[in-house]
Amino acid sequence: MLIDDTIVALSSGALPSGVAVIRLSGPLTRFLVEQLCGEVPTPRQMALRSIGARTILDRGLVVFFQAPHSFTGEDCAELQVHGSPAGVRAILRTLTELGARLAEAGEFTQRAFENGKLDLVAVEGLGDLLSAETESQRRQALARFEGGLSDKIERWLDQLLDLRAEIEAQLDFSDEGDVGALPDDFAEKVRALQMELMSSLDNVERGRVVREGLRVALAGPPNAGKSSLLNALANSDIAIVTQEAGTTRDVREVAIDIDGQLVVLLDLAGLRSSDSLAETEGVRRAHAEILRADLVLWLVAPDCPPEAIPETDAPILRLATKSDLVVHDRREEDISVSVISSIGLVELRERLSKFAQTLVGVGEPVLVSRERDRLALRQGCEALTGTLDSLNSPELAAESLRICSQALERLVGKIDSERVLDRLFSSFCIGK
Ligand SMILES: Nc1nc2c(ncn2[C@@H]2O[C@H](COP(=O)(O)OP(=O)(O)OP(=O)(O)O)[C@@H](O)[C@H]2O)c(=O)[nH]1
Ligand SMILES: [K+]
Ligand SMILES: [Mg+2]
Helix, strand or coil: CCCHHHCEEEECCCCCCCEEEEECCCCHHHHHHHHHHEEEEEEECEEEEEECCCCEEEEEEEEEECCCCCCCCCCEEEEEEEEEEEHHHHHHHHHCCCCEEEHHHCCHHHHHHHHCCCCCCHHHHHHHHHHHHCCHHHHHHHHCCCCCHHHHHHEEEHHHHHHHHHHHHHHHCCCCCCCCCCHHHHHCCCCHHHHHHHHHHHHHHHHHHHHCEEEEEEEECCCCCHHHHHHHHHHCCCCCCCCCCCCCCCEEEEEEECCEEEEEECCCCCCCCHHHHHHHHHHHHHHHHEEEEEEEEEECCCCCCCCCCCCCCCCCCEECCCCCCCCCCCCCCCEECCCCCCCCHHHHHHHHHHHHHHHHHHCCCCCCCCHHHHHHHHHHHHHHHHHHCCCCHHHHHHHHHHHHHHHHHHHHHCCHHHHHHHHHHHHCCCCC
C-alpha cells in the first residue's frame, strides 16, 4: 500500500444522515482543502466554508490537522457536511478528480500505525472500541486503546533491557572464564517481573469473557423448553419452538446484554440418541458446546424424561422449566422458570448477571483479552523461567531475557506485525 498518496473516505455511518464526516489524509490534503474550501483554516480550528471546486456542492465545517499532530501522523482534514447521498458522492468525486484516492478498509488506522501514532495493541483496542456493544466491552476497549497495555509493556521492556545491561556489565568486567553467578537481587528482579507477567496472564480469561461474551449453553433433553427460554431471554422469536421433540438441530447463538455484560446464549439440540443423521450431528455439536461453555443451564421439564447431565468442567445451573404446569419439587439451588407465566425469568437474569460479575470481577477494566496476549505473556513467563534456571551462566540468562523481550515486542507490533495487521485492518470499516 502506498503511503505517499492521499486517501479520502466517508468516515461516518450510512447515508442519508444529519451530518456526514469526510476524512482526508496524506500530503495532498492541504492542496485539496484549498481547492475545495478556499483558504485552509488554522490547524485544529473549525471553520464554516462553502465546499466545491467549480460549483458549490454544500456548506459545512472544515478542520485541518497539520502533520504530525493528527490521528494518522500525516496532514489530515475532516469535512462535516450534510449527510446527503448525492452531496457526499459529488464531494468524493471532486476530491478524487483532484488527486485523492478512495481509502481501503482500516487504511487511516494503518497509517497511524506506520507513523508510530498507535502500536498494535492500541489498534486492536480501537477495533474493539468500534465494535463494542456493551458497557463493559466499551470500558475494556477504551483502556486498551488509550495505551494502558502499551505503557505496561514498554515498562516491562525497559526492565528487561536493564536486566540485560546488568549481565553485559558482569560479562565485561570479568576475566574470560571467570564469570560468576548472577547476584541474588538480580534473580529477585526477574522473579518480580515474572509475577507481573503471570498476573496479566491470569487476567486474559476475564478479558476474553468481556470481549467475546459469557458463553451460556442451554442444555437438556428434547422438549425441555430450551428454545422457548432462549426466545424469552432474548425477547425475540428467533428460535423455532414446536411440541415435537428434536426441533432444534443447529447451534444458535444469540448475544444479549445483561447489566452491561455481553452474554452469548447457545440454544442446542436436546440430548438423546436418535436415528436421524441431522439430529445426531446436532447432539454432537451440543456436547461440544457444553464442553466449551462458561456456564451450562441444565433444563429439566416435568413432561419429558430426565437425562443424565453430561460431563463438563463448566459450572452447571439447574433450571426446572414449565413451572406453570406443576409445582416443582425443586432443590434449593435450582430456579423454577416458565416462559408462559414469566416465573423465574428475573431471578435467572440476576443469577446470570452475578455469575458474569464474579467471573469478570469489578474495578479497573482488564487490558488483555486475546489469544495473542495469552501467547505472548506465556512465552514471556517461560523465557523468564529459563533466565532463573540459568543464573550460573549469564550468557544463557541474557539469551532468555532477549526471548522474553521479543515476545513482548511482537505483542505491540514492533516485530512480525504484518500478518496480524492484515487480518485486523480487513475487519475495520472504510474510513477508519
Ligand atoms: N406450559 C409451558 N410450556 C412450555 C414452556 N416452555 C416451553 N413449553 C413448550 O414445550 C414444548 C417444547 O419447547 P421447546 O422450546 O421447543 O423445547 P426445546 O427444549 O427447545 O426442544 P428441542 O429443540 O426439540 O430439544 C413446546 O410445545 C413449548 O411451547 C413453559 O414454560 N410452559
Ligand atoms: K421442541
Ligand atoms: Mg429447541
